[in-house]
Amino acid sequence: MRRFRLGLTARIVAVLVVLGVAVFPLYWMLVTALSSNGDLFAERPRLTPDIGRFGVFVEALAEGKAAGWLLNSLVIAVGTMVLSVGLGIPLGYALSRFSFRGKAVLTVVLLFTQMLPEALMVVPLFALFRRFDLLDSLTGLVLVNSAFVLPIVALILKGAIDGIPRELEEAGRADGARPFTVLTRINLPLIAPSIAATAVIAFFHAWNEYVFAVTFIFDPELQPASVGIANFIGELGTPIQTVMAVAFLFTLPAVAFYLLAQKYVVSGMTAGAVKG
Amino acid sequence: MTVLEQTGAPKTIRRSGGRHRPSPLGSKWTPYLFLAPAALFILVFQAVPLAQEVYLSFTRTTLLNPTRSEWVGLDNFNRIFGDPDFHRTLLITFVYVIACVVGAVGTGLVVALLLNKGFRGRGVARALVTVPWAAPGIAVALIATWMLNAQYGIVNRLLNAIGLGVPGGAILDSPRYALPAVLATTIWQLFPFTSVVLLSALQAVPQDLHEAATVDGAGRWATFRAVTWQVIKPTVGLLALLMTIWSLRRFELIWLMTKGGPVGATETLVIDLYSQAFDSKELGSAAAIGMVGVVISLIVITGSRLVARAVEKEDVR
Numbered sequence: 052m053r054r055f056r057l058g059l060t061a062r063i064v065a066v067l068v069v070l071g072v073a074v075f076p077l078y079w080m081l082v083t084a085l086s087s088n089g090d091l092f093a094e095r096p097r098l099t100p101d102i103g104r105f106g107v108f109v110e111a112l113a114e115g116k117a118a119g120w121l122l123n124s125l126v127i128a129v130g131t132m133v134l135s136v137g138l139g140i141p142l143g144y145a146l147s148r149f150s151f152r153g154k155a156v157l158t159v160v161l162l163f164t165q166m167l168p169e170a171l172m173v174v175p176l177f178a179l180f181r182r183f184d185l186l187d188s189l190t191g192l193v194l195v196n197s198a199f200v201l202p203i204v205a206l207i208l209k210g211a212i213d214g215i216p217r218e219l220e221e222a223g224r225a226d227g228a229r230p231f232t233v234l235t236r237i238n239l240p241l242i243a244p245s246i247a248a249t250a251v252i253a254f255f256h257a258w259n260e261y262v263f264a265v266t267f268i269f270d271p272e273l274q275p276a277s278v279g280i281a282n283f284i285g286e287l288g289t290p291i292q293t294v295m296a297v298a299f300l301f302t303l304p305a306v307a308f309y310l311l312a313q314k315y316v317v318s319g320m321t322a323g324a325v326k327g
Numbered sequence: 328m329t330v331l332e333q334t335g336a337p338k339t340i341r342r343s344g345g346r347h348r349p350s351p352l353g354s355k356w357t358p359y360l361f362l363a364p365a366a367l368f369i370l371v372f373q374a375v376p377l378a379q380e381v382y383l384s385f386t387r388t389t390l391l392n393p394t395r396s397e398w399v400g401l402d403n404f405n406r407i408f409g410d411p412d413f414h415r416t417l418l419i420t421f422v423y424v425i426a427c428v429v430g431a432v433g434t435g436l437v438v439a440l441l442l443n444k445g446f447r448g449r450g451v452a453r454a455l456v457t458v459p460w461a462a463p464g465i466a467v468a469l470i471a472t473w474m475l476n477a478q479y480g481i482v483n484r485l486l487n488a489i490g491l492g493v494p495g496g497a498i499l500d501s502p503r504y505a506l507p508a509v510l511a512t513t514i515w516q517l518f519p520f521t522s523v524v525l526l527s528a529l530q531a532v533p534q535d536l537h538e539a540a541t542v543d544g545a546g547r548w549a550t551f552r553a554v555t556w557q558v559i560k561p562t563v564g565l566l567a568l569l570m571t572i573w574s575l576r577r578f579e580l581i582w583l584m585t586k587g588g589p590v591g592a593t594e595t596l597v598i599d600l601y602s603q604a605f606d607s608k609e610l611g612s613a614a615a616i617g618m619v620g621v622v623i624s625l626i627v628i629t630g631s632r633l634v635a636r637a638v639e640k641e642d643v644r
Contacts, residue, residue, distance in 0.1 A: 062441065066452055069438050073456050073519065076470045079481060083473065092479060142365035149358035157366065164373050166624040168576035170601045171617035174383070174610055175376035178393060198372030201365055230357050259463040261579045277465045284472050284583050291473065302466040309461035310454055 077302060084108070084295035091291065104292075111296040115289075120276040121300065123189060124258055127275055130193035131257035132250050135201045139249060142201070143208030144234050148220070161202040169199065169262040180267055187270050195263050200256040204249040211245035212238055248315035255305055276301045383614035390608035403615035412591060413599070413616075420575070420595040420620075423510065427574040428567050430514035435521025435566070436559075442522070443529045453526070460519035468583035471512040475499050502592040505585050509593050513580060517573075521566050528562035529555070561635075568631045575624050596620040 083091065084107055085100040112118045145151070146158065176195060177186075185191030215238055223233045239246070261277045268274055280301055283294045309316065384403055386396035407413045442453055459467070474480050477496035486492040498504045532555050540550040578597045581587065587594035587602060594602075596616055604613035 062444070062446075065441055066446075069441065070452060070455050072515070073458050076467070076474065076515070077458060077462060079474060080466070080470045096479070096481065096484065138365040138368060141361040145358040145361035149361070151358040154358075157362070160369065160374070164369065166572045166576060166621065166628070167373065167377065168578060168597045168600075168617070168620065170576075170578045170597045171380060171614075171620070172373070172376045173601075174390075174393075174604055174613065175379035176372065178379075179371075179376065194368075195372055198368050201368060205365060230361070234361075255463070259465065261465055277463065280465050280469055281579075281583055284469055294469070295473070298466045298469050302462050305463050306458055306461040309457070313454065313457060 077299075077306070080295050080299050080302070084292050084299055086292065088290075107292050107296045108300065111293045111300070115293065115297070116271065116274075116279065117276070117297040117300070119272065120274055120279040120297075123273060124275040124277065124301070126189050127192045127196065127260075127264075128254045128257040130189070131196040131200065132254040134193060135197040135204050135253040136246060136250050138197065139201055139204035139208050140239070140246070141234070142205040144212055144238065146205065146209040147212035148217075161206060164199075164202045169260075173262055173266050176263070177266060186267050187273060189273060191267055192260070192264055192275075193257070195267075196257040196260055197253070200253045204253055207249050207252075208242065208245055211242040215241050244315045247312060251308060251312045251316055255309070258305060380614045380617055383610055384618045386611050388610040390604060390610055393610060396611075399611070403611045404618075407612060407615055407619070415591055416594050416596060416599045416616075417619075419506065419591070419593065423506070423513075423593075423595050424571055424574045426510050427513055427517065428570040430510065431517035431521050431570050432563060432566050434514060434518040435525050436563070438518060438522035439525035439529055442526060453523070457519040457523060459516050460523075462516070464516070464579045465583065467512065467516055468580050471508075472499065472584055475508055499585055500589050502589050505589055505592045509581055509584055512584065513574070513577065516580070517570065521570070524566060525559060525562060528559045532558045560638075564631070564635060564638075568628070571627050572624055575620055575627075596623075 082098065082100045085102065085104045086097055087101065087104065090097040090101070146154065180186045180191050180195075185194065219237055219241075220233050223237045224230075228236065259277060260275075261281060264275050265278045265281065268278065276297070280294075280298050283289060283297075383396065385398060385400060387399045387402070388396040438456060442449060442456065474482050475498045477483060477498075477500070480496075480498075482498065483492055483496045487496075493501060493504055495501075498508050536554050537550060540554055545553065575595075576597060577595070578601065581593055581595060581598055582601065585593040587598035596619060600613045600616040600620070603609050603616060607613075
């Protein structure tokens with residue numbers, strides 16, 4: 052009995068340590084945002100957020116360019132989400148339900164793209180963007196981000212459609228429905244959770260994207276938050292509280308959204324990964 | 328519900344109506360209509376640029392005059408492979424990738440085993456543990472840099488308090504500690520993913536088998552090896568492969584924390600290629616470095632497939 056007790060206590064302590072490690076950096080972001088200069092640079096820093104200084108978030112949004120950054124990020128992320136899921140659904144459907152020439156090649160290409168670093172592709176894409184006047188444009192970022200997240204979106208949706216019994220479709224087809232109608236009326240409602248998961252994945256792929264944004268956008272007005280926040284690193288002009296407040300506002304929706312959709316995202320990610 | 332109602336109906340309708348309308352373009356083309364937009368996208372934004380990079384790797388091209396390329400054959404490859412700095416880059420990449428795989432999968436497994444047992448608040452614990460994975464990489468790099476700040480960072484304050492402080496305190500400026508710090512940050516961000524995936528794999532472990540082994544007097548370690556490990560082995564392999572590929576292409580976190588420094592201590596292939604392209608302005612060498620990375624990834628993927636197949640055969644026997 053005694054051994055059992057000890058084991059239980061050790062387990063509880065271990066779980067608490069893991070949770071502490073997992074959450075502490077974001078907690079520390081919040082504490083830093085809500086500390087006075089005195090607290091930050093004192094011999095012993097404060098370890099709890101000073102809720103009274105909550106105004107720092109309002110100031111960060113009102114004074115600086117942070118609100119504009121977050122808005123740009125939102126535009127890019129929503130655009131990428133709509134475009135990549137919109138293109139990924141028919142691609143996933145084609146891969147799941149049809150046999151056609153070049154299918155094997157296409158599947159290998161989709162998997163292959165998963166290992167291409169953005170940093171490698173940024174040079175030729177820069178040339179492409181210049182030729183088509185897509186530099187300094189949020190549309191350009193939506194296009195390139197969609198192309199990069201599209202393979203994983205399509206593979207996840209293919210896996211989801213694979214799970215729908217074909218009989219349901221055959222029924223629809225026998226009714227005289229065209230393939231497109233079969234897809235929209237029969238398949239889509241059934242894979243709604245997977246669509247939600249891919250939407251979340253695509254949204255945050257674009258929300259977090261940095262390399263393309265920092266290379267293709269010169270106009271400060273068009274900068275997304277990822278670039279704005281990255282520029283804070285090593286820069287000394289902005290008060291650290293403002294920096295952390297903006298970073299926290301950038302992080303919070305990602306974490307909150309993810310926690311809400313977690314069940315679907317994880318199963319989607321692993322399903323997509325298993326194909327790899 | 329409507330879907331279920333439809334399943335009952337088809338045959339009758341087909342017979343009575345004969346309304347079957349063939350697609351105007353013929354069914355042979357239907358799949359291509361579905362995939363054409365996406366395929367075009369991938370062609371324009373992935374395939375063509377990659378082909379251009381392959382071409383660039385055999386040329387001398389500078390960022391200042393990117394449209395003028397001079398074909399130099401294998402010169403770029405000969406040069407980078409003769410460069411001791413590149414050997415260091417390969418070594419750092421190797422260390423970084425292996426440490427990420429072992430660290431992320433190992434930590435993930437320990438955490439998954441911890442959270443697999445039923446206890447009050449397990450749901451909350453499982454949700455909280457995924458927070459690092461959900462946080463944007465940029466924000467992670469920023470907070471890590473602040474926590475590791477030489478003077479005011481919490482990490483140094485703690486290390487100093489227990490007498491383990493790094494001399495001078497600047498962890499990210501130290502050739503010795505920069506890589507471990509970047510690695511710790513990377514693993515911190517990855518372990519939620521591996522543990523959540525392993526946690527779902529653990530659900531497949533048959534509990535009665537577990538109990539049987541325990542009753543038979545098998546120790547914890549023996550039970551783990553005989554029962555649990557057998558079930559989660561494929562998942563562990565898959566995660567190791569994923570971690571390898573992701574780590575080979577990881578950029579922002581390393582770039583924003585150290586830019587590959589100090590003195591190349593954290594310079595992986597991707598960091599090297601980016602600084603070749605944008606600091607040294609040598610697009611040809613950058614492309615060649617990128618190709619080395621792509622080939623390594625391909626070797627890893629092919630190798631893992633072969634290993635997986637061999638293991639399967641072994642298991643069948």
